[in-house]
Amino acid sequence: RLRPHWSVTWAVPVDEAGAPLHPRTAPVVHAPTPTDEPLGIPALLIASLPLDTARRHPAPGPLTDFLVERAADAYAELLGSWRPVSTGTIDLVPGPLGKGGLDGALRGAILARLPRVAFLEPAAPRDPEAENGWGDDWDRDRDRTEETTAALRPVEAEVVEGVGAETVRVLAEVLPSLLPAGLERRT
Structure with missing residues (x-):
């Protein structure tokens, strides 16, 4: 609560040709350390999300909602700037069903942006x-x-x-x- 700033980072490992690979880390949200919140999106999310009192899940509220939207913006920007352009980039598009509340919100926000992103x-x-x-x-x-x-x-x-x-x-x-x-x- 005392921090006046926020951050959102997406990380995707790549192979020798620059094609995306699935992260080898646990498929959970990192806020910034690993939480128990499942993340089915094929990338690693590291964000300054507010956590609940047990520090295991993001706390619901307007700041979390705001950061979900910023994370979706950043993910759409990641896909739009991905080089080299290849069919492998499609592997980064999340499916419609989330593994949890935050994952579902992220997927919905990302999928709403992707139709207008050239990737x-x-x-x-x-x-x-x-x-x-x-x-x-x-x-x-x-x-x-x-x-x-x-x-x-x-x-x-x-x-x-x-x-x-x-x-x-x-x-x-x-x-x-x-x-x-x-x-x-x-x-």
């Missing part, structure tokens, strides 16, 4: 500047990054069911918002 790998590399007519603008070209695969937002992504990778590759030439083959079967 999905397209089936074919795309250049959003060329799509928007910026291809000949010299000033814009100076500021370009090396990355050529722009991520898709879920609200703009499309999936073709029941076709193979070769069909998706051909269709991706005319449908730039197409996701790679096989993602419709992932759980």
Whole structure:
């Protein structure tokens, strides 16, 4: 109560290629030390959540609600800035059912933000500047990054069911918002 600040940190281990891995720590909320509050999101949450008197679970209240929203903002930002953009990033999307009250609130807040966050790998590399007519603008070209695969937002992504990778590759030439083959079967 005497601290005038708060903090929220998400940590995700990665493999050699930069793809996300599940944390090897206990799947609980860290506030900042491990609590007994279950966390089913595939990342480690370290936050300055207020704890109950037993210091085992976050205390309900407006500060916890506020920090859940900030944690959801930070998680959405994490997915949006994830590089390299790959199909492995989908593994970081939490499912709809929480393992506890706080986990459920976090999932709901995260899932509400993700449709507007660009983190999905397209089936074919795309250049959003060329799509928007910026291809000949010299000033814009100076500021370009090396990355050529722009991520898709879920609200703009499309999936073709029941076709193979070769069909998706051909269709991706005319449908730039197409996701790679096989993602419709992932759980």
